[in-house]
Amino acid sequence: MSIFKVGEVLPAKTYIINRASLVAYANASGDQNPIHQDEDFAKSVGLENVIAHGMYTMGLVGQYVGRMAGSSSNVKEFSARFTKPVIVPANTDVELVVSATVVELTDEIARLELSVTCNDVKVLGMTKAVILL
Amino acid sequence: MLNPDLVGRTFEGVTSTTITAESISAFARSLGEPEIHLAPPTFAITISLEQSQSVLVESGLDWSRVVHGDQKFEIYTPLMAGMQISCNSTIESARVVAGNEIVTVRSDLINAGEVAVTSWSTLVFRA
Numbered sequence: 001m002s003i004f005k006v007g008e009v010l011p012a013k014t015y016i017i018n019r020a021s022l023v024a025y026a027n028a029s030g031d032q033n034p035i036h037q038d039e040d041f042a043k044s045v046g047l048e049n050v051i052a053h054g055m056y057t058m059g060l061v062g063q064y065v066g067r068m069a070g071s072s073s074n075v076k077e078f079s080a081r082f083t084k085p086v087i088v089p090a091n092t093d094v095e096l097v098v099s100a101t102v103v104e105l106t107d108e109i110a111r112l113e114l115s116v117t118c119n120d121v122k123v124l125g126m127t128k129a130v131i132l133l
Numbered sequence: 134m135l136n137p138d139l140v141g142r143t144f145e146g147v148t149s150t151t152i153t154a155e156s157i158s159a160f161a162r163s164l165g166e167p168e169i170h171l172a173p174p175t176f177a178i179t180i181s182l183e184q185s186q187s188v189l190v191e192s193g194l195d196w197s198r199v200v201h202g203d204q205k206f207e208i209y210t211p212l213m214a215g216m217q218i219s220c221n222s223t224i225e226s227a228r229v230v231a232g233n234e235i236v237t238v239r240s241d242l243i244n245a246g247e248v249a250v251t252s253w254s255t256l257v258f259r260a
Contacts, residue, residue, distance in 0.1 A: 015165065028156075028163035029179050054201040055178050059164045062174035072211065075174040079205035079253075126203075 004102045004110050004133075010068050012099035012115075015060040017052050017088055025056040039090065051085035057096060057123060058082075061116055064098045068112070069131035076109065077130035080116070084123045094118060100129075108133060135192055135227045135236060144188045146220040150180050154214040172212035178204070181240035181252040184220045189236060192224075194258050202235065203255035210249040218242045218249070225253070232260030 004010075022036050031053055034041040042050045058080050066072035088094050097117050104111035114127035152172070160176050161169040190196050212218070225237045235257050242250040 021163070021165075024163040028159040030183065055175060055182075055204065056164075058204060059160075059173060059175040059178075063164050063166055066174060072169070072171050072174050075208060077205070077207050078174050079203070081203045082201050 004105060006102055006105050008102045010100040010102070010112070012097055013064055013067075015064075015096040015098065017056070017060075017086060017094045017096055018092060019050065019088060019090060022050065022052055022056065022088060025053055025059070029053070029055065029059075031055065047085070048087055050088050050090075052088055052094075054082040054085075057086055057116065058127075060096055061098050061114060061124065061127060064100070065112065065114070065129045065131065068100060069129075074132040075129060076132055077128070079129075080114075080127040081125040082123075083125040084118075084121055086118050086123050096123070105133075134229065134234060135189075135194060135224070137227065139192055139224050140227050141224065143221050143223040144184075146184055146222070149217050149219040152212055152214050152216045152218060157212075157214055170214070174206060174208060175204075176212055177206055177208075177240075177242055177250040177252045178254075180218055180220050180242055181222070181238075182254060184222045184240055185238040185254055185256070188222050188224070188238065189256070194234065194236070198259045200257045200259060201254065202257045203237075203253070205253040207251045208249075209251075210244065210247070212242070212244075212249060216244045216249065218244055234258040234260075 100112040100114045112129045116124035221241045223239045227236045237255045240252045
């Protein structure tokens with residue numbers, strides 16, 4: 001018996017993104033593109049400011065999905081479209097708000113659609129996951 | 134522009150990556166998870182994206198113009214410390230939209246002869 005119901009909205013969680021967390025992600029992932037760390041460089045290529053790695057944002061959502069699934073080992077599929085950049089000004093904690101709706105249930109899996117916003121702007125689109133029950 | 138003949142071609146990784154407990158915990162910590170031994174769902178990107186980069190740069194694309202468009206993972210076996218992963222990357226599609234080149238690369242992460250994770254990255258090379 002699943003603990004989920006189709007149509008159920010799972011509790012939202014807020015993740016904090018700041019310059020220090022982008023440096024930590026760059027070091028852990030190996031993605032050292034300066035647009036994620038160097039404000040002057042980011043502006044020189046036409047960005048408003050430093051932006052978060054898309055995969056950092058998706059990684060945080062992956063942690064949310066893993067938590068909802070009971071363990072990251074229960075996450076079977078996970079996909080997203082990088083719709084809008086998450087802009088991270090200096091000395092600022094940016095809030096990423098993640099929630100999920102259960103859109104399909106079988107005996108084995110639940111299919112989730114996720115909402116991922118920053119200042120009420122959707123930053124990831126078509127964010128979906130399949131988790132093992 | 135990417136040579137259209139490369140679409141459908143698979144590039145086998147020349148080296149393998151041994152996943153360490155340290156690399157998993159550093160990645161998990163950077164995502165705010167203090168103690169974890171299983172790789173986070175997106176950990177495969179640390180292996181697949183580097184390989185995609187080397188394949189596409191060798192094929193003549195300018196990595197400094199890249200923006201990540203879409204990403205998908207299918208996880209058959211969660212990645213764990215001790216696995217020795219080789220990565221085969223296939224250019225699945227390439228098209229030009231408004232001067233931007235949109236390339237989808239599928240990366241199969243193989244452990245002990247079996248695909249553990251498949252990662253699809255759609256990368257947009259801005260005009």
